[in-house]
Amino acid sequence: MRRSVLHGGAPVLLCLLAAGCRQDMHDQPKYKPLAASTFFEDGRSARPLVPGTVARGHLKVDQHLYAGRMGNEPATTFPFAVTRAVLERGRERYNIFCAPCHGALGDGEGMVVKRGFRHPPSFHIDRLREAPVGHYFDVITNGFGAMASYASRIPTEDRWAIIAYVRALQLSQRATLADVPAEERKRLERLP
Amino acid sequence: MQIFHPSTNTIAKVSIYGAVFFVAGLLWTGNEIQRSSYVTGVGVARPQPVPFSHKHHVSGMGIDCRYCHTTVETAAFAGMPPTETCMSCHSQIWAESPMLEPVRASFRTDQSIQWTRVHDLPEFVYFDHSIHVNKGIGCDTCHGRVDQMPLMWNVKTLQMEWCLECHREPERFVRPREEVFNMNWRPPVDQLTLGRELVRKYQIRKLTDCSICHR
Numbered sequence: 001m002r003r004s005v006l007h008g009g010a011p012v013l014l015c016l017l018a019a020g021c022r023q024d025m026h027d028q029p030k031y032k033p034l035a036a037s038t039f040f041e042d043g044r045s046a047r048p049l050v051p052g053t054v055a056r057g058h059l060k061v062d063q064h065l066y067a068g069r070m071g072n073e074p075a076t077t078f079p080f081a082v083t084r085a086v087l088e089r090g091r092e093r094y095n096i097f098c099a100p101c102h103g104a105l106g107d108g109e110g111m112v113v114k115r116g117f118r119h120p121p122s123f124h125i126d127r128l129r130e131a132p133v134g135h136y137f138d139v140i141t142n143g144f145g146a147m148a149s150y151a152s153r154i155p156t157e158d159r160w161a162i163i164a165y166v167r168a169l170q171l172s173q174r175a176t177l178a179d180v181p182a183e184e185r186k187r188l189e190r191l192p
Numbered sequence: 193m194q195i196f197h198p199s200t201n202t203i204a205k206v207s208i209y210g211a212v213f214f215v216a217g218l219l220w221t222g223n224e225i226q227r228s229s230y231v232t233g234v235g236v237a238r239p240q241p242v243p244f245s246h247k248h249h250v251s252g253m254g255i256d257c258r259y260c261h262t263t264v265e266t267a268a269f270a271g272m273p274p275t276e277t278c279m280s281c282h283s284q285i286w287a288e289s290p291m292l293e294p295v296r297a298s299f300r301t302d303q304s305i306q307w308t309r310v311h312d313l314p315e316f317v318y319f320d321h322s323i324h325v326n327k328g329i330g331c332d333t334c335h336g337r338v339d340q341m342p343l344m345w346n347v348k349t350l351q352m353e354w355c356l357e358c359h360r361e362p363e364r365f366v367r368p369r370e371e372v373f374n375m376n377w378r379p380p381v382d383q384l385t386l387g388r389e390l391v392r393k394y395q396i397r398k399l400t401d402c403s404i405c406h407r
Contacts, residue, residue, distance in 0.1 A: 028315040033269040036306065044304055096256040100281075111253045117284050148280040153262045 066156055068141070074134025080157075082164045090165030093158045097150060098166075106169040118146040123166055124173045136163045232351065237343035238308045241294045250339035250375065257331055257338075257373050268320040272307065275299045310344045311335070318407045327394050328366045329358075332375050339375040359399045363387030366396065 031037065031045035040047070060066035065079040080086075095104065103109040106123035113119050121128060140159045143149040154162065180188060229235050249255050258264060263271035275298040286292055298305045313319055324334075332338065336347030348354055358365045366387050371377040380386055390396070 025316045026314040030315065032315065034272055034304075042303065043306075096258045100253065100255055100259065111255075112281050112285065115253070115285055117281060146284060148276060148283075152274070153259075153277070 065160075068134035068137025070134070074132045074138060076132040076134065078133060078160055078164065080160065086161045086164055087168055089158065090161035090163070090168075093154065094162050094165045094169075097154055098162060101147070105173070106166060107173075120145075120147065123170055129170050133160075133163050133167070136166060227349065227351075232349040233310070233346055234349055235345055235347065237341075237345045238310050240308055240343065241305055242292065243343060245342045246338045246344060247340050247342045264321045265325050266322050268318075268322065270321045275305060310346055311350060313350055317405050319405070325372050326369070327362075327396050328369050328372060328390055330367050330372045330374070330377060332377075333358075333365050333367075337375060355405065356400065359404070362396045362398070363391045366390045366394070369394075 033046065035045045036043055037045035039045075054060075062079070063069050064075050064077075068075045070076070094102075099110055100112045101108070101110040101117060101120055102123065103113070108120045108122045123129075137159055138144075139147065140154060140162065141149060141151045150159070177185060177188070225231060250257070260273035260277055261270040262273075263269060275295060278292075278295045279299050282292055282295060287296075294305055297303070325331075334348055338344070363384055364387060367377055367379070368386075368390065
């Protein structure tokens with residue numbers, strides 16, 4: 001009796017014990033993004049690009065689009081038409097990447113500034129209202145003062161969309177009731 | 193010749209009968225262990241080299257998920273912020289804090305901070321953040337209220353039965369695209385009505401073929 005229980009039970013038990021011990025398929029010999037590596041000296045599987053590498057189809061020849069420059073001067077125009085969709089994209093991206101410091105209104109009163117970061121200038125001062133769009137592109141791309149570069153976080157087109165939205169913010173802060181379409185004006189006047 | 197006392201007959205019968213319960217018990221125990229937080233890690237905060245608090249950064253400071261997880265809308269991998277992203281603010285805020293020394297050390301020496309992965313899918317599974325985000329699956333549907341987590345833990349098992357729950361009936365979970373990153377969004381009372389409409393609008397298929405995830 002005892003032997004038969006052992007003979008019958010032991011394999012079942014061993015099978016149950018063995019189940020879940022092998023993780024070979026779970027942990028395959030391949031790298032997931034940013035996984036650690038024992039092969040490379042710096043421990044990273046994500047390899048830095050060789051300087052000067054250009055991905056196929058990504059040669060940035062358009063100085064206006066990719067550098068915000070026209071000749072040797074900062075660009076004064078947008079490299080593509082500013083549509084409503086561009087502005088809406090710009091608003092969304094501005095609120096993600098810029099508002100923490102520059103504030104939702106662009107006055108430089110963002111939450112991070114309230115916690116002690118150096119106060120950025122308001123977008124509504126004359127110097128920045130008159131600054132060409134190329135200047136903004138340069139600041140987003142390369143950083144300025146305490147501000148880090150956002151080039152790796154914000155794709156080129158989005159940077160231009162953000163600049164378009166900053167221009168909209170600048171207009172909004174100096175707008176008068178006369179700038180509001182008649183329809184909307186009625187609604188505004190009803191507000192307390 | 194009688195080797196066993198007659199009472200052993202009862203023991204034999206009980207042990208045969210009991211074996212059924214024994215095996216059932218084993219299966220039940222195995223099942224419970226497999227779904228327990230010991231295996232799935234649900235609700236277990238992982239120690240990290242820097243005690244980063246999503247609660248502070250998201251709820252306290254109002255920083256959007258995408259400020260750090262920059263590729264979540266465009267790539268399979270949501271993106272872990274490089275040290276430069278931390279230093280965008282911490283070059284000036286808490287710049288002397290001993291807690292942030294690993295971040296500054298990483299910035300100085302160009303050595304990566306070795307975070308502990310919390311959501312670790314098995315490697316035989318293909319997963320893409322961008323498609324989920326673009327089809328109206330909110331961050332907190334899978335990750336829970338990250339904005340209220342002082343340290344990171346997972347709230348879902350990430351087991352296949354859990355994936356299938358939504359892949360079989362996406363209408364139960366889908367939300368408007370513009371609410372995907374809104375941690376405070378709650379499904380309306382008639383979620384199914386909204387869900388069915390969004391499933392049609394976003395052209396969400398029922399994705400239960402094996403090869404959708406195991407490719």
